[in-house]
Amino acid sequence: MASVAQPAGHAGPATQTVARPATKKNIGFWSWITTVDHKRIGLLYGITAFAYLLIGGIEALVIRSQLIAPNNDLVSLEKYNQFFTMHGTTMIFLAVMPLSSAFFNFIIPLQIGARDVAFPRLNAFSYWVFFFGGLILSLSWLANAAPNQGWYGYAPLTEKGFNIGRNVDFWALGLQVLGIASIAASLNFIITILNMRAPGMTLMRMPLFTWTTLITSILIVMAFPAITIALALLSFDRFAGTSFYIPYIYDEATRQVVARGGDPLLWQHLFWIFGHPEVYILILPAFGIVSEIIPVFSRKPLFGYAVMVYATATIAFLGFGVWVHHMFTTGLGPTPNAVFAASTMLIAVPTGVKILNWTSTMWGGQLNFTTPMLFSTALVSQFVIGGISGVMHGSPPIDSQHNDSYFVVAHFHYVLFGGSIFALLAGTYYWFPKFSGRMLDERLGKWHFWVTFAAFNITFFPMHFLGLEGMPRRYGTYGEGSGLQLWHVVSSVGSYLLGFSFLIFMYNVAVSLQRGKKAGNDPWDGATLEWTIPSPPPVYNFATVPVVRHRDPLWEEKYAKYEGEGHAEEETLETTIAGIKIGEGQVPDEDALEQAERRAAADDEHNIHLPNPSYWPLVTALGVFLAAFGLIFSYPRIPIGALDLPLYTAAGLLVLVAGVYGWSLEPAS
Amino acid sequence: MATAVELERAHGAGHGDDHGHADHPPTSTGLDHRKLLMWAFLASDCMFFGSLIATYMIYRGRAEDLGFAPFPSEILDIPYTSLSAFVLLMSSLTMVLALAAIQKGDHRGLRIWLAATALLGAIFLGGQYFEFTEFYHEGLSLQTNMFGASFFVLTGFHGAHVTIGVIWLLTLLFLSLRGGVKQEDSLDVELAGLYWHFVDIVWIVIFTLVYLIPYDEVTETQTGAFTYLAGILRGVASIF
Numbered sequence: 001m002a003s004v005a006q007p008a009g010h011a012g013p014a015t016q017t018v019a020r021p022a023t024k025k026n027i028g029f030w031s032w033i034t035t036v037d038h039k040r041i042g043l044l045y046g047i048t049a050f051a052y053l054l055i056g057g058i059e060a061l062v063i064r065s066q067l068i069a070p071n072n073d074l075v076s077l078e079k080y081n082q083f084f085t086m087h088g089t090t091m092i093f094l095a096v097m098p099l100s101s102a103f104f105n106f107i108i109p110l111q112i113g114a115r116d117v118a119f120p121r122l123n124a125f126s127y128w129v130f131f132f133g134g135l136i137l138s139l140s141w142l143a144n145a146a147p148n149q150g151w152y153g154y155a156p157l158t159e160k161g162f163n164i165g166r167n168v169d170f171w172a173l174g175l176q177v178l179g180i181a182s183i184a185a186s187l188n189f190i191i192t193i194l195n196m197r198a199p200g201m202t203l204m205r206m207p208l209f210t211w212t213t214l215i216t217s218i219l220i221v222m223a224f225p226a227i228t229i230a231l232a233l234l235s236f237d238r239f240a241g242t243s244f245y246i247p248y249i250y251d252e253a254t255r256q257v258v259a260r261g262g263d264p265l266l267w268q269h270l271f272w273i274f275g276h277p278e279v280y281i282l283i284l285p286a287f288g289i290v291s292e293i294i295p296v297f298s299r300k301p302l303f304g305y306a307v308m309v310y311a312t313a314t315i316a317f318l319g320f321g322v323w324v325h326h327m328f329t330t331g332l333g334p335t336p337n338a339v340f341a342a343s344t345m346l347i348a349v350p351t352g353v354k355i356l357n358w359t360s361t362m363w364g365g366q367l368n369f370t371t372p373m374l375f376s377t378a379l380v381s382q383f384v385i386g387g388i389s390g391v392m393h394g395s396p397p398i399d400s401q402h403n404d405s406y407f408v409v410a411h412f413h414y415v416l417f418g419g420s421i422f423a424l425l426a427g428t429y430y431w432f433p434k435f436s437g438r439m440l441d442e443r444l445g446k447w448h449f450w451v452t453f454a455a456f457n458i459t460f461f462p463m464h465f466l467g468l469e470g471m472p473r474r475y476g477t478y479g480e481g482s483g484l485q486l487w488h489v490v491s492s493v494g495s496y497l498l499g500f501s502f503l504i505f506m507y508n509v510a511v512s513l514q515r516g517k518k519a520g521n522d523p524w525d526g527a528t529l530e531w532t533i534p535s536p537p538p539v540y541n542f543a544t545v546p547v548v549r550h551r552d553p554l555w556e557e558k559y560a561k562y563e564g565e566g567h568a569e570e571e572t573l574e575t576t577i578a579g580i581k582i583g584e585g586q587v588p589d590e591d592a593l594e595q596a597e598r599r600a601a602a603d604d605e606h607n608i609h610l611p612n613p614s615y616w617p618l619v620t621a622l623g624v625f626l627a628a629f630g631l632i633f634s635y636p637r638i639p640i641g642a643l644d645l646p647l648y649t650a651a652g653l654l655v656l657v658a659g660v661y662g663w664s665l666e667p668a669s
Numbered sequence: 670m671a672t673a674v675e676l677e678r679a680h681g682a683g684h685g686d687d688h689g690h691a692d693h694p695p696t697s698t699g700l701d702h703r704k705l706l707m708w709a710f711l712a713s714d715c716m717f718f719g720s721l722i723a724t725y726m727i728y729r730g731r732a733e734d735l736g737f738a739p740f741p742s743e744i745l746d747i748p749y750t751s752l753s754a755f756v757l758l759m760s761s762l763t764m765v766l767a768l769a770a771i772q773k774g775d776h777r778g779l780r781i782w783l784a785a786t787a788l789l790g791a792i793f794l795g796g797q798y799f800e801f802t803e804f805y806h807e808g809l810s811l812q813t814n815m816f817g818a819s820f821f822v823l824t825g826f827h828g829a830h831v832t833i834g835v836i837w838l839l840t841l842l843f844l845s846l847r848g849g850v851k852q853e854d855s856l857d858v859e860l861a862g863l864y865w866h867f868v869d870i871v872w873i874v875i876f877t878l879v880y881l882i883p884y885d886e887v888t889e890t891q892t893g894a895f896t897y898l899a900g901i902l903r904g905v906a907s908i909f
């Protein structure tokens with residue numbers, strides 16, 4: 001076998017020039033509408049989701065302003081319901097999930113050495129369906145019928161008998177549409193990660209962010225069906241007169257209460273079978289991001305990589321077996337409560353392992369507290385606070401006190417804001433150079449960090465006290481002499497400061513896009529493949545497909561020290577970075593080299609293949625949107641045979657079918 | 670200039686060995702992207718059916734409990750549905766033959782067996798349509814009781830799957846008649862086949878749970894947690 005030390009297409013700044021594929025019309029509005037480039041789709045996700053983050057933030061500020069004084073009447077209580085429902089729904093489905101998607105889209109193909117995702121048009125479709133799902137939810141404000149039943153939508157509050165307007169329909173159909181987007185995107189990422197890794201990148205050489213993306217995608221694909229069915233049954237109740245979640249109705253004619261046999265608890269089961277995996281869908285990408293950042297700024301490889309992977313998988317698996325901890329107070333009885341309390345406590349173990357691994361990664365490292373590192377370490381500490389309160393209400397007797405109180409509000413903000421949002425901000429500072437070619441300003445970044453960190457704790461820590469003092473969740477008011485006002489005021493002031501911190505961030509982005517330091521390929525001395533290519537990357541990402549021989553391929557490339565004279569394959573290569581040994585290099589196996597050669601041959605022959613832009617994903621997504629829209633505004637109607645369909649739904653289905661056929665038969669020559 | 674489909678495949682790679690274009694780079698797993706996609710989708714679809722089956726298992730006894738006729742035992746016609754289940758099962762056989770034909774380059778065989786599969790699927794759907802109208806005349810509707818609601822939603826969801834399958838098969842037949850399905854495109858047929866077999870298998874599960882296993886008063890009238898947990902676990906487990 002030939003020398004293995006310098007395989008043909010090694011990871012590293014590609015020097016080989018390749019004929020650039022013809023890309024006509026690759027700037028301008030329509031090129032973005034029809035784009036199938038994962039990087040552009042990633043940016044679209046990021047920008048849209050950030051807009052929703054701001055909207056959700058403004059909704060939160062309204063909530064906090066209402067609660068700053070007892071008996072306040074800034075908004076009516078009905079409007080207050082709409083604000084907290086839309087705040088939760090927006091943050092979870094329209095901000096945090098799609099922000100994670102933005103990173104999946106932009107970063108994953110780069111991290112695995114691929115030129116795009118497995119199904120570029122499906123990717124565009126996912127974005128557009130997400131966009132329309134968000135639009136449906138947002139339109140509810142214009143129709144003066146914003147959802148008002150809480151993000152968990154407990155029956156029978158969602159039933160026609162209690163909620164006659166369109167509020168719930170906007171919510172149910174908006175979420176259905178978003179579910180389609182999430183499942184489609186996740187299927188795409190599962191296949192991309194399994195099938196498009198660069199030669200030599202075995203599963204256990206994948207960067208941790210790639211791992212958490214894979215596992216999150218599997219969670220989405222397996223968990224979303226439960227809520228899809230739950231919502232479909234709800235819509236049957238509302239549109240078709242079934243009573244899946246209705247135990248009794250009042251019969252006008254006989255003036256009697258009649259049993260129907262449905263059960264609101266079924267909703268809770270189905271919702272939380274989705275809902276608990278959902279919280280991991282929100283947090284695992286965040287864990288992946290900090291697992292990339294902490295090693296780079298500790299200048300040490302991730303401690304316990306394999307354990308990290310197994311912990312992630314264990315969390316995901318156990319995540320399907322703990323849903324009843326959201327239902328401890330529904331009277332399921334001592335046995336289910338005990339079983340689910342145990343499984344809930346169990347899930348804290350792999351979570352604790354991760355915390356340990358991050359701290360051990362930093363231990364003895366050369367720490368460099370740049371802004372991404374600050375946000376990452378903040379995640380570690382703040383998530384611990386949220387995790388501990390989580391384990392506390394994992395105990396049924398304690399949860400009976402916490403349930404529906406502000407204490408729970410404190411818990412999930414520590415995990416969601418202190419966890420997910422901190423990590424997403426860390427990721428933004430870390431990868432912004434790759435997105436844009438320029439660095440975010442570090443001085444502003446540090447200001448941003450410290451204001452956010454302080455404001456976050458001022459806002460949310462007092463909520464623990466409020467909850468223990470008896471402040472219930474979802475109440476838009478409290479009494480004069482209740483003794484609750486002090487902490488409410490502190491919390492509200494904190495929230496204004498938190499709002500301000502986002503202004504610093506946006507200012508930083510605006511300034512840095514103009515005047516930021518040029519990033520170059522590898523501004524952080526990174527370890528993974530995305531730093532081997534220019535910033536921003538060319539459309540085809542990699543001029544030459546890299547070959548991966550190490551878990552930290554770029555570090556191996558930069559710091560490998562070959563011992564001995566020749567580069568014979570028996571010899572181990574030892575990689576040290578900043579004097580610390582980061583491990584023995586693995587010699588590439590023959591399969592990998594062969595794959596690399598075949599790929600190189602394919603490249604030569606056809607240059608680089610890139611998928612053509614396409615309108616069909618948008619058309620198909622538009623069909624989905626119209627169909628859902630028609631169900632919400634059920635008039636005008638159109639009779640088709642025995643069916644009596646809402647006009648927009650019928651039109652939407654036609655567009656959908658046309659889209660699917662146009663897509664699968666698309667001739668582009 | 671190459672077509673978009675070709676570009677996407679070439680770019681996506683993994684068309685691999687059965688295609689005869691050895692120059693396409695291999696995929697990491699050696700499996701084609703689209704095949705892997707179909708498998709992942711079917712895993713997800715299991716959870717859709719699992720949730721609906723769980724709902725059915727939880728609610729099917731409620732009609733009897735509350736005395737709201739018609740009850741499952743009165744109305745379900747096992748011999749009739751056995752026949753339509755048999756028809757659907759046979760369609761899996763013809764589907765296998767269709768795939769085998771195109772893999773051998775036998776276009777006539779492909780068309781015959783695709784048509785046969787679609788026809789058998791359509792017969793099944795006709796049977797379901799007849800069953801639904803019959804039930805409706807006997808007084809069972811979505812709104813009558815919990816059995817009706819969960820029965821129609823579950824079997825209707827399955828029927829929608831069969832309908833999509835039939836449309837897919839007819840599309841392939843149409844494309845084949847226009848010469849659009851080549852021997853090296855056998856994967857197109859294989860994907861439809863995977864989907865079709867899955868829909869068949871799910872029907873076996875539904876047929877067993879809904880039609881064959883009688884509602885057992887003793888174990889199911891208890892209320893509370895275990896009804897749900899047992900129902901949900903059984904629903905999800907049954908599908909694997």
Ligand code: HEM
Pocket residue numbers: 152279280282283325326344345347348351386387388389390391392393394395399402403404408411412415416419420
């Ligand atoms: C150590 C891990 C965790 C444990 C043991 C835990 C435990 C719990 C428990 C028992 C509840 C129910 C409290 C109640 O309503 O009475 C709860 C609620 C909640 N948790 Fe966690 N949790 C953990 C991690 C997370 C993570 C990672 C997230 C999201 C990123 C999260 C988000 C939420 C949310 C949103 C709720 C409120 C749901 C609602 O609206 O009722 N949790 N958690």
Ligand SMILES: [Cu+2]
Pocket residue numbers: 275276279322323325326
């Ligand atoms: Cu939970």
